[in-house]
Amino acid sequence: MTERLIVIGGDAAGMATASQARRRRGRDDLEIVAFERGHFTSYSACGIPYWISGVVPDRDLLIARSPQVHRESYDIDVRLRHEVVGIDLDRREVLARDLDGGGEVRERFDTLMYATGAVPVEPHWARTDAAGVFGVQTLDDGSALREWLEAEPAPRRAVVIGGGYIGVEMAEALVLRGLEVTLVEQSEQPMSSVDPDMAQLVAEAMRGLGITVRTGVTVTGLTETDGRVSAVVTPEGSLPADVVVLGLGVRPNTALAEAAGLPLGPTGGIRVDRRMRVVGIPGVWAAGDCVETLHRVSGQPVNIPLGTHANKQGRVAGINIGGGYATFAGVIGTAVTKVCDLEVGRTGLRERDAAAAGFEFVSVITESTNRAGYYPGARTMSVKLIAERFSGRLLGAQIVGFSEAAKRIDTLAVALWNGMTVEDMTALDLGYAPPYSPVWDPVLIAARKAVDALAETSR
Amino acid sequence: MTERLIVIGGDAAGMATASQARRRRGRDDLEIVAFERGHFTSYSACGIPYWISGVVPDRDLLIARSPQVHRESYDIDVRLRHEVVGIDLDRREVLARDLDGGGEVRERFDTLMYATGAVPVEPHWARTDAAGVFGVQTLDDGSALREWLEAEPAPRRAVVIGGGYIGVEMAEALVLRGLEVTLVEQSEQPMSSVDPDMAQLVAEAMRGLGITVRTGVTVTGLTETDGRVSAVVTPEGSLPADVVVLGLGVRPNTALAEAAGLPLGPTGGIRVDRRMRVVGIPGVWAAGDCVETLHRVSGQPVNIPLGTHANKQGRVAGINIGGGYATFAGVIGTAVTKVCDLEVGRTGLRERDAAAAGFEFVSVITESTNRAGYYPGARTMSVKLIAERFSGRLLGAQIVGFSEAAKRIDTLAVALWNGMTVEDMTALDLGYAPPYSPVWDPVLIAARKAVDALAETSR
Numbered sequence: 001m002t003e004r005l006i007v008i009g010g011d012a013a014g015m016a017t018a019s020q021a022r023r024r025r026g027r028d029d030l031e032i033v034a035f036e037r038g039h040f041t042s043y044s045a046c047g048i049p050y051w052i053s054g055v056v057p058d059r060d061l062l063i064a065r066s067p068q069v070h071r072e073s074y075d076i077d078v079r080l081r082h083e084v085v086g087i088d089l090d091r092r093e094v095l096a097r098d099l100d101g102g103g104e105v106r107e108r109f110d111t112l113m114y115a116t117g118a119v120p121v122e123p124h125w126a127r128t129d130a131a132g133v134f135g136v137q138t139l140d141d142g143s144a145l146r147e148w149l150e151a152e153p154a155p156r157r158a159v160v161i162g163g164g165y166i167g168v169e170m171a172e173a174l175v176l177r178g179l180e181v182t183l184v185e186q187s188e189q190p191m192s193s194v195d196p197d198m199a200q201l202v203a204e205a206m207r208g209l210g211i212t213v214r215t216g217v218t219v220t221g222l223t224e225t226d227g228r229v230s231a232v233v234t235p236e237g238s239l240p241a242d243v244v245v246l247g248l249g250v251r252p253n254t255a256l257a258e259a260a261g262l263p264l265g266p267t268g269g270i271r272v273d274r275r276m277r278v279v280g281i282p283g284v285w286a287a288g289d290c291v292e293t294l295h296r297v298s299g300q301p302v303n304i305p306l307g308t309h310a311n312k313q314g315r316v317a318g319i320n321i322g323g324g325y326a327t328f329a330g331v332i333g334t335a336v337t338k339v340c341d342l343e344v345g346r347t348g349l350r351e352r353d354a355a356a357a358g359f360e361f362v363s364v365i366t367e368s369t370n371r372a373g374y375y376p377g378a379r380t381m382s383v384k385l386i387a388e389r390f391s392g393r394l395l396g397a398q399i400v401g402f403s404e405a406a407k408r409i410d411t412l413a414v415a416l417w418n419g420m421t422v423e424d425m426t427a428l429d430l431g432y433a434p435p436y437s438p439v440w441d442p443v444l445i446a447a448r449k450a451v452d453a454l455a456e457t458s459r
Numbered sequence: 460m461t462e463r464l465i466v467i468g469g470d471a472a473g474m475a476t477a478s479q480a481r482r483r484r485g486r487d488d489l490e491i492v493a494f495e496r497g498h499f500t501s502y503s504a505c506g507i508p509y510w511i512s513g514v515v516p517d518r519d520l521l522i523a524r525s526p527q528v529h530r531e532s533y534d535i536d537v538r539l540r541h542e543v544v545g546i547d548l549d550r551r552e553v554l555a556r557d558l559d560g561g562g563e564v565r566e567r568f569d570t571l572m573y574a575t576g577a578v579p580v581e582p583h584w585a586r587t588d589a590a591g592v593f594g595v596q597t598l599d600d601g602s603a604l605r606e607w608l609e610a611e612p613a614p615r616r617a618v619v620i621g622g623g624y625i626g627v628e629m630a631e632a633l634v635l636r637g638l639e640v641t642l643v644e645q646s647e648q649p650m651s652s653v654d655p656d657m658a659q660l661v662a663e664a665m666r667g668l669g670i671t672v673r674t675g676v677t678v679t680g681l682t683e684t685d686g687r688v689s690a691v692v693t694p695e696g697s698l699p700a701d702v703v704v705l706g707l708g709v710r711p712n713t714a715l716a717e718a719a720g721l722p723l724g725p726t727g728g729i730r731v732d733r734r735m736r737v738v739g740i741p742g743v744w745a746a747g748d749c750v751e752t753l754h755r756v757s758g759q760p761v762n763i764p765l766g767t768h769a770n771k772q773g774r775v776a777g778i779n780i781g782g783g784y785a786t787f788a789g790v791i792g793t794a795v796t797k798v799c800d801l802e803v804g805r806t807g808l809r810e811r812d813a814a815a816a817g818f819e820f821v822s823v824i825t826e827s828t829n830r831a832g833y834y835p836g837a838r839t840m841s842v843k844l845i846a847e848r849f850s851g852r853l854l855g856a857q858i859v860g861f862s863e864a865a866k867r868i869d870t871l872a873v874a875l876w877n878g879m880t881v882e883d884m885t886a887l888d889l890g891y892a893p894p895y896s897p898v899w900d901p902v903l904i905a906a907r908k909a910v911d912a913l914a915e916t917s918r
Contacts, residue, residue, distance in 0.1 A: 012898070047831060047893045056893075061833035064898075307898045308891035329886035336890035345890050372506060374520035404866060407896070410889045411869040417887060418877035427788035428876060430869045431795035431804050432767035434506045434515075437866070439471070439523075439766045 002031045005321060006094055006109035007076075008084045008256070010036025011043065012310035013288025013317075014115035015070060020318025022074045030322075032076045033107060035096050037083035040139045041067050046307050048142040049166070052149070053173035059146075062139060087112070087260035089281065111283050111321055114257055114270065115314065118250035118289035118305045123219070125233075126246055130224035133244045136170055148243060149177060155242030156180060159232045161219050163190025165337050167247030168202070171211050172339055174245070182212040182239050184219055184232065193335060194346050194398045197365060198384055201400045205342035214239075250305050252290040267292040269303040274327040276317035285321065287313035294330035297348050297395055297416065298357035304331055333396075334413040336406040345409025348396030348416045351386060360389040362453040368442040370404045372434035381405050383446040385412075385422060392421035392454050397446075404436070411443050422450035461490045464780060465553055465568035466535075467543045467715070469495025470502065471769035472747025472776075473574035474529060479777025481533045489781075491535045492566055494555050496542035499598045500526050505766050507601040508625070511608070512632035518605075521598060546571070546719035548740065570742050570780055573716055573729065574773065577709035577748035577764045582678070584692075585705055589683035592703045595629055607702060608636060614701030615639060618691045620678050622649025624796050626706030627661070630670050631798055633704070641671040641698055643678055643691065652794060653805050653857045656824065657843055660859045664801035673698075709764050711749040726751040728762040733786040735776035744780065746772035753789035756807050756854055756875065757816035763790055792855075793872040795865040804868025807855030807875045810845060819848040821912040827901040829863045831893035840864050842905040844871075844881060851880035851913050856905075863895070870902050881909035 005021060007014040018032050034041070042065040050056040067078040079096070085104075086095035093106050120135045132155070134145040149155060158174045160167050163185030171183045183190060183206065189199035190206065190213060206213050214236075222244065223231040231238040252269040254262070262278050265271045269292030271279040276291075278284040289305035291313065309331055319326040334347040354361045363386045371378040381401030388395055397412035399405050415425050425447035432439055440448075464480060466473040477491050493500070501524040509515040526537040538555070544563075545554035552565050579594045591614070593604040608614060617633045619626050622644030630642045642649060642665065648658035649665065649672060665672050673695075682690035682697065690697040711728040713721070721737050724730045728751030730738040735750075737743040747769035751760040768790055778785040793806040813820045822845045830837040840860030847854055856871035858864050874884050884906035891898055899907075 044831060044833070044893060044898065046891070046898075047833060050834065050893055055835060056833050306891065308889070308900075311898050312886070329883075332888045334888045334890050336892045336895050338892070338894055343895075347888070347890075372503060374503070374506060374515050375509065376514060404863060406892070407863060407867065407890055408869070410867070410900075410902075411873055413888055413890070414870055414873035414877070414879075418873070418879070420873075420877070424788075427771070429791045429793045429806070429872055430767070431793050431806075431866055431872070432505070432765065433795045433797070433865070434503065434509055435797055436795050436802075439503065439505075439770050441767075441869075443869075 002028065003110045004031045004033065004108060005111045005113065006107060007032065007034040007113040007115060008094065009115035009117055009288070010034050010041040010078060010080070011045070011115070011117060012307050013314040014113060015042045015065065016311050016314025017113045017115065017285070017287060017318040017321065018070070018076045019074050020315050021322040022076065024319070024322025024324060027075045034070070034076055034078045035082045035084050036078065036080050037099060038138050038140045039080055041065060041070055041078055043139045044307065045138065048136050048139065049169035049173040052136070052142060052146060052170065053176040055176070059139070059143065084256060087256060089260055089284070112285065113317060114262065114278065114284065114286040114290065115288045116253040116256065116290050119253045120246060120250050121248045122246070123248070125219070125221040128222055128224065128229070130222060130229040131227055132229040132242060133222065133246065135246045136166060137250060145245070157240050158182070158243045158245065159184060159239050159241040160245045160247055161232065162247035162249065164193065164247055164249055165335070168206065168339055169337060170245045170247055171206065172209065175209050175211055182214060184214045184217050184234065184239070186216070186218050188215055190215065191344065194344065194400070195350050195384065198382065198398045198400050201382065202339055202342065202344060205339045209340050250289065252303055254290055257290070262286070265292040265301045267301050267303040269301070275320045276313055276328060285317045287317045293328065296330045296332050298353060300357065302331065302333070304333060306335065332413060332416055334409060336409060338406060341402055343401055343406035345399040345406040346397070347409050347413040348394065349386060350396060354386055354395050359395055361386050361395055362389060362450065362457055364446065364449045364453045366442065366446045366449050368445045369438055370401060370442070371436060372438050375434045377403065379403065381442045383442050385446045385450045387422045387450045387454060389454070389457055392423050392451070394420055394422055394425065408443065422447045422454065426451060461487065462569045463490045463492065463567060464570045464572065465566060466491065466493040466572040466574060467553065468574035468576055468747070469493050469500040469537060469539070470504070470574070470576060471766050472576070472773040473572060474501045474524065475770050475773025476572045476574065476744070476746060476777040476780065477529070477535045478533050479774050480780040481535065483778070483781025483783060486534045493529070493535055493537045494541045494543050494553070495537065495539050496558060497597050497599045498539055500524060500529055500537055502598045503766065504597065507595050507598065508628035508632040511595070511601060511605060511629065512635040514635070518598070518602065543715060546715060548719055548743070571744065572776060573721065573737065573743065573745040573749065574747045575712040575715065575749050578712045579705060579709050580707045581705070582707070584678070584680040587681055587683065587688070589681060589688040590686055591688040591701060592681065592705065594705045595625060596709060604704070616699050617641070617702045617704065618643060618698050618700040619704045619706055620691065621706035621708065623652065623706055623708055624794070627665065627798055628796060629704045629706055630665065631668065634668050634670055641673060643673045643676050643693065643698070645675070645677050647674055649674065650803065653803065653859070654809050654843065657841065657857045657859050660841065661798055661801065661803060664798045668799050709748065711762055713749055716745070716749070721745070724751045724760045726760050726762040728760070734779045735772055735787055744776045746776045752787065755789045755791050757812060759816065761790065761792070763792060765794065791872060791875055793868060795868060797865060800861055802860055802865035804858040804865040805856070806868050806872040807853065808845060809855060813845055813854050818854055820845050820854055821848060821909065821916055823905065823908045823912045825901065825905045825908050827904045828897055829860055829901070830895060831897050834893045836862065838862065840901045842901050844905045844909045846881045846909045846913060848913070848916055851882050851910070853879055853881055853884065867902065881906045881913065885910060
């Protein structure tokens with residue numbers, strides 16, 4: 001019998017695994033079956049807010065590779081709308097349910113890739129039958145929301161619950177569609193992936209867009225009227241809503257893994273080794289939002305659900321399953337987003353992460369500009385650096401600014417990846433021309449200020 | 460007597476030295492005199508093309524710090540229009556000529572900073588009295604050119620000689636002013652700071668702007684009529700010109716240094732140590748376009764005239780003169796520019812440099828996009844990587860593309876600075892969000908392709 005790989009989950013991690021394995025091993029050598037409970041494969045979940053807003057005009061543009069392409073060009077047996085409901089490690093079988101037809105099939109495997117992604121965090125009150133309440137985690141979720149926004153009566157007032165990336169991006173998307181939008185965030189500031197001093201700039205930008213930002217507010221329930229959501233309940237009063245978007249974060253989708261006895265780590269993600277093998281379970285691999293990985297700065301395991309990691313991890317697993325050798329090197333928590341024309345980038349540890357990891361540190365914020373000050377369009381860029389005390393090693397960085405701000409975080413991410421000190425960073429040979437940078441790049445200015453701050457603390 | 464620092468040259472390197480030294484040592488401890496033969500201090504020479512074009516509306520915007528500020532806030536005795544014409548190392552004196560008054564003064568020094576910058580490369584035919592021929596090396600040069608462009612009869616046809624950064628930037632500036640522009644370049648392509656395959660994209664963009672680009676053409680002379688330049692003579696015929704801009708590159712301005720016996724290296728630049736002390740000459744320092752420095756990839760000395768290096772070197776020298784400790788770490792040749800909306804970035808070695816340095820290497824070019832392919836405004840970005848054979852170490856990188864292309868070179872520059880291999884680079888945690896990057900950043904895609912190319916060569 002031909003060796004058989006079964007992939008559970010047909011998005012980034014699963015399909016990257018399948019296609020990399022196929023590149024190295026032909027049909028006669030490896031049979032590949034992929035189960036996906038949704039209607040789509042290999043799509044950009046990160047792109048959903050931009051399709052909701054209309055910036056991206058067509059849903060199908062978000063699909064990187066259709067099931068047809070996987071089937072025809074990669075010879076992968078993709079089974080859509082099939083949810084795997086059981087894994088039997090002894091018999092080397094999965095049990096999959098056809099969500100449309102209702103039947104169940106058992107399929108044997110030699111090798112298993114567990115790539116089920118993440119599921120939304122849902123407080124008890126979010127488990128409602130009221131119409132008009134949406135997550136935006138899958139393309140199916142996004143499709144449902146878009147239909148609701150386009151149906152009559154057209155929703156006028158939106159409440160977005162949760163101010164993380166997806167909440168902030170969805171709030172902007174809904175404003176762009178012309179809705180009145182309130183964002184409710186439990187903590188002090190939205191965008192808590194950056195420190196509060198930087199997040200404040202994001203909150204201001206959101207308010208500038210006309211979004212009502214309510215911070216320090218915990219949602220306690222939803223009100224429905226005639227089967228439709230009508231308000232979001234908080235201790236500070238009710239917020240009328242014709243549509244509610246949940247952006248409370250996600251957690252690894254591990255129910256099936258737990259049932260089968262796969263090991264979970266402290267983050268709740270599946271434990272894998274450097275090659276993406278599930279620890280202690282021969283022949284079983286995992287990748288993407290459902291696994292935990294090494295944070296290279298804290299040295300701790302983390303679960304960071306993001307398409308770019310899922311793709312890289314899937315590629316690593318696929319190369320290994322295909323008989324090659326590859327390892328996943330871990331992450332440093334780099335991320336970028338935007339709110340209208342305000343750009344946000346972050347990498348490494350926030351102050352609270354650095355403290356939790358046991359570091360003593362200094363942090364500095366500098367304001368400079370994205371271009372030479374005299375060049376038209378020059379705008380303020382705030383750069384925050386967190387550096388370890390004494391050693392001066394960069395621990396984390398955050399940027400908030402306008403044009404060409406967000407991706408400047410990559411410069412800092414590569415410095416961080418390589419363990420550079422802020423002193424070393426002042427010497428970096430970065431590109432300079434007036435349309436792109438002051439003669440001292442904002443990154444260099446920040447490094448210089450961090451060096452000065454370190455000198456203060458060592459006195 | 461108070462110790463005395465004399466600075467020769469009042470632009471980036473000289474004034475950065477002076478102000479850093481002043482930050483650490485007050486007036487009673489160190490007297491600072493700076494001689495500048497021009498009318499300005501601390502200005503952005505790199506900004507001149509943008510003032511010529513009108514993009515930057517006012518010349519004074521290019522001046523980072525006026526002589527008044529240097530005098531009043533930093534207590535530096537700035538003497539404009541004073542050209543130092545002699546250095547007497549034994550008597551510890553300089554001889555300076557007042558270019559307006561005509562007198563000469565002798566001034567003693569304890570410490571000397573030589574920061575005379577660069578002088579244009581001028582073939583014999585460029586030494587002309589004909590009006591209408593301009594370099595654009597100093598702000599005085601730029602002022603003279605701008606006056607010519609604004610005088611009657613208004614020049615209509617411009618010829619720019621030399622297709623380096625300044626030539627390309629000036630050609631664009633003159634087109635933006637409405638002139639008919641021809642760029643004449645001796646080699647195969649303009650923008651030879653990148654390899655010909657990448658430079659070709661720049662040449663196409665220039666032609667798209669309406670610039671006539673003549674490559675492989677060597678200028679042999681100028682024609683003048685009634686004391687004004689009227690044509691540029693080449694073996695392929697005469698090019699009519701009402702204004703000629705020389706962009707043939709620069710060389711270290713070392714005449715005075717040579718006369719005083721300062722040591723020059725193989726690049727023609729002054730030899731300095733890591734702290735910016737002139738090698739073997741106690742009490743004498745040098746920084747900026749007139750010195751040579753270490754190229755960290757080739758291991759060879761180079762002379763790279765660029766404001767960002769001049770500023771960094773001046774800062775290092777000033778810290779040391781001020782009693783602190785700092786070293787200049789060398790350069791890797793990072794540079795960025797633009798032609799209209801086409802952006803160009805480069806770092807490290809070109810193919811020819813890598814070969815000259817003795818490396819065997821592979822090079823790859825990848826085409827991807829600056830944003831997720833489905834995100835509006837996504838445009839092609841070409842990334843070229845040059846990696847050492849066997850080791851896979853990155854040796855150089857070049858990017859040509861549109862929005863957010865040029866400064867992406869910094870990501871590669873930091874990787875190069877840290878000696879990363881292309882294999883290591885495929886793992887980098889770079890920012891991903893649809894408005895800023897495909898899920899595989901162009902840098903990662905290029906690294907993956909380079910890894911594949913290395914695998915081919917090791918077979």
